[in-house]
């Protein structure tokens with residue numbers, strides 16, 4: 154009896170063991186998988202069945218490697234809803250093609266289901282493919298697949314990312330713990346908020362980024378290129394999907410990418426099943442990958458092997474002043490000087506590109522176009538090539554803060570970061586020495602033709618003398634006390650090497666011309682920006698004083714009709730000003746040349762006159778300082794690529810107190826032909842002396858003739874005198890440039906000449922101010938009758954009195970001259 158009972162127990166046990174090893178190869182509405190049964194893939198690599206993870210007794214439906222022990226589960230169906238009793242579940246398939254996991258104990262309760270949108274399928278079949286993908290077919294096409302619902306493992310051929318047609322986002326999520334496959338805190342996904350990038354997040358917070366695709370691999374793991382011998386990556390970005398997958402290149406290989414319990418990514422790869430624990434890659438690679446380490450703070454980067462690991466990008470400093478001297482960037486960095494709309498970029502090489510969540514792309518642009526695109530938008534902070542394969546192509550732009558940059562020892566790619574500092578690699582932060590500073594305070598030097606004489610001596614003597622005379626204005630003293638490149642100047646110090654390189658060592662080929670104070674060169678910075686370099690010649694009339702003056706004044710000025718100063722360079726004897734480059738040279742280059750003047754239509758001339766007037770109005774009234782230029786002339790009006798005028802050369806300009814209208818100088822600086830009588834004769838200058846020069850320029854622009862050196866067979870008058878004569882004779886239009894004949898509205902020409910004559914009247918108080926001039930130029934109302942201009946003959950009184958031949962030669966060359974008036 155007992156034997157029989159035991160036999161019975163034995164056989165039923167045997168039966169149950171047999172039933173446990175009972176394997177199937179398909180599921181149909183009539184074939185289900187019960188706990189203890191498994192579905193095996195065609196080649197035998199994978200198995201689907203019920204399992205209990207770790208020490209848990211809960212049952213889950215999952216897929217694991219058939220031949221690998223310990224049990225390595227790659228997919229779980231009912232992650233969040235386990236069966237709590239052994240042998241309690243069954244996986245059926247419905248006539249709609251939905252897989253349903255049913256509980257035996259709680260009849261008909263659905264533990265998990267793969268929903269489908271299909272109403273009825275004649276012969277639904279579920280099958281486990283050799284790839285590890287559980288698929289449902291209707292005989293022809295795919296109805297559902299487990300690859301679309303990944304858990305914590307990415308298998309070869311499985312796509313991570315977005316199906317844009319269905320909106321399905323395939324994300325890896327870690328297990329909660331070794332005993333519980335429910336989704337844990339960590340996820341690995343493609344973030345599409347900007348240019349797509351691979352991110353591991355903890356909850357909603359980024360933990361680390363593998364980064365964006367750059368054609369060869371992901372920017373965060375340059376060592377892992379898609380082209381290797383064992384496997385390849387594939388990144389697809391088109392209208393229908395944004396996805397990442399990998400594929401093995403050798404049949405005998407197996408691999409999986411696991412998002413593990415602590416949020417690490419581990420790529421396992423093996424050929425021999427006993428080595429299935431072989432990890433060939435893991436992320437994060439190092440501490441620098443940690444998004445929060447420095448990444449969460451803007452404009453810093455992480456470098457391996459240095460301590461501390463986070464530093465501010467070049468040109469940026471610690472946000473918190475308390476830490477400004479420490480290299481610890483973990484509080485975030487800010488630009489040293491406002492980035493504004495600067496057009497300088499630094500080439501940050503070997504970079505893991507910053508977070509692309511606020512980025513913009515165009516896949517067909519070149520790097521050069523990309524740079525231009527970035528320049529166009531002031532909130533663009535960096536650019537890079539989108540695709541670095543095949544020499545580089547495409548454009549990736551960042552807006553706002555740059556976050557999570559890492560510098561690799563090797564690999565990585567070039568990132569171009571906008572910076573207020575031009576030629577940044579070469580910027581010297583050292584301040585000018587005390588000697589230079591003193592030199593900068595020099596009050597007055599510059600004897601004509603003598604250049605700079607032992608500055609120190611002159612400085613002390615002169616300053617004492619002037620102080621004693623009480624003539625030195627506080628405003629000037631204050632203005633000269635500065636250092637090129639200091640914070641509130643918002644100016645950049647270039648070093649000599651940079652400028653020298655940009656101008657090809659000041660080669661003659663790059664020489665644009667010779668100003669009154671030295672040669673001007675064209676240059677090109679490494680970043681590609683064109684510049685004009687004004688090099689103060691060592692023996693020029695423009696001393697340190699004028700140089701500093703120009704720097705101070707123009708650095709504070711911002712107007713579209715004023716030329717923009719980019720920076721300066723003071724090194725040893727060298728003093729240079731670096732300006733934006735004006736491709737169309739200066740106004741005199743056009744209007745006084747028979748051929749080129751043809752290219753200046755009346756409309757362009759009017760536009761130029763209006764532009765100069767507005768620039769001058771800004772100088773006189775609207776800028777923070779009241780400024781008198783003192784050397785306005787056509788060669789100091791530069792033209793940009795659209796022929797817009799920009800006033801340049803502020804070497805002789807003077808800042809005025811707001812309550813001041815006139816100043817007396819013992820040093821007359823300017824250019825004959827443009828200087829007003831009261832200035833040349835009495836050294837009195839005011840905004841009205843600039844108005845006079847403006848009037849002269851207007852007549853020159855309209856006539857195409859120079860005021861000085863004007864020649865007429867019938868009289869010995871200069872251009873002003875000639876225009877005045879024609880005016881009183883009632884035929885002012887004869888002043889007009891022959892080139893313009895018949896092409897311009899004569900009333901406008903007449904009005905222009907009228908305004909010019911008002912500007913050049915003898916008495917300063919008769920001349921309009923620039924505000925009135927701007928109104929008159931734009932208006933149509935009646936104008937007062939002009940009185941006789943000052944200086945309508947060729948020879949200026951001062952010059953006539955003078956015996957200096959040197960001065961004569963200067964004036965002939967249209968150079969700015971400095972007169973020390975005998976007092």
Ligand SMILES: *[C@@H]1O[C@H](CO)[C@@H](O)[C@H](O)[C@H]1NC(C)=O
Nearest residue numbers: 182183184185243245255256
């Ligand atoms: C489906 O599952 C239930 C158990 O929940 C089982 O009773 C039934 O026989 C299964 N159907 C098929 C066709 O296997």
Ligand SMILES: *[C@@H]1O[C@H](CO)[C@@H](O)[C@H](O)[C@H]1NC(C)=O
Nearest residue numbers: 266267268269270271297319
């Ligand atoms: C599948 O079920 C989920 C909820 O479990 C639902 O949000 C989704 O729309 C369903 N998909 C289809 C194709 O019915």
Ligand SMILES: *[C@@H]1O[C@H](CO)[C@@H](O)[C@H](O)[C@H]1NC(C)=O
Nearest residue numbers: 388389390391392393394395
């Ligand atoms: C997107 O890329 C995938 C994979 O290369 C391709 O199958 C699909 O046709 C593409 N879709 C479009 C709209 O180009």
Ligand SMILES: *[C@@H]1O[C@H](CO)[C@@H](O)[C@H](O)[C@H]1NC(C)=O
Nearest residue numbers: 413414415417418435436437
């Ligand atoms: C997860 O992976 C990381 C490497 O990426 C590793 O350092 C960590 O030990 C792993 N955690 C577990 C629990 O295996």
Ligand SMILES: *[C@@H]1O[C@H](CO)[C@@H](O)[C@H](O)[C@H]1NC(C)=O
Nearest residue numbers: 460461462479481482483484
């Ligand atoms: C950097 O500053 C942060 C915040 O003050 C601090 O927690 C960290 O320890 C500092 N690191 C170093 C290396 O000084």
Ligand SMILES: *[C@@H]1O[C@H](CO)[C@@H](O)[C@H](O)[C@H]1NC(C)=O
Nearest residue numbers: 500501502520567568679680
């Ligand atoms: C950036 O620097 C790298 C490395 O020095 C160089 O190869 C590359 O040409 C530079 N790019 C530009 C645009 O200057």
Ligand SMILES: *[C@@H]1O[C@H](CO)[C@@H](O)[C@H](O)[C@H]1NC(C)=O
Nearest residue numbers: 514515516517518519522548
């Ligand atoms: C990308 O840039 C190219 C070349 O500049 C341009 O023709 C194209 O319209 C741009 N595409 C987009 C979407 O901006």
Ligand SMILES: *[C@@H]1O[C@H](CO)[C@@H](O)[C@H](O)[C@H]1NC(C)=O
Nearest residue numbers: 512513529530531532533552
């Ligand atoms: C600059 O780019 C930002 C971000 O794309 C955009 O919001 C802004 O309108 C752009 N500005 C200009 C002037 O194009």
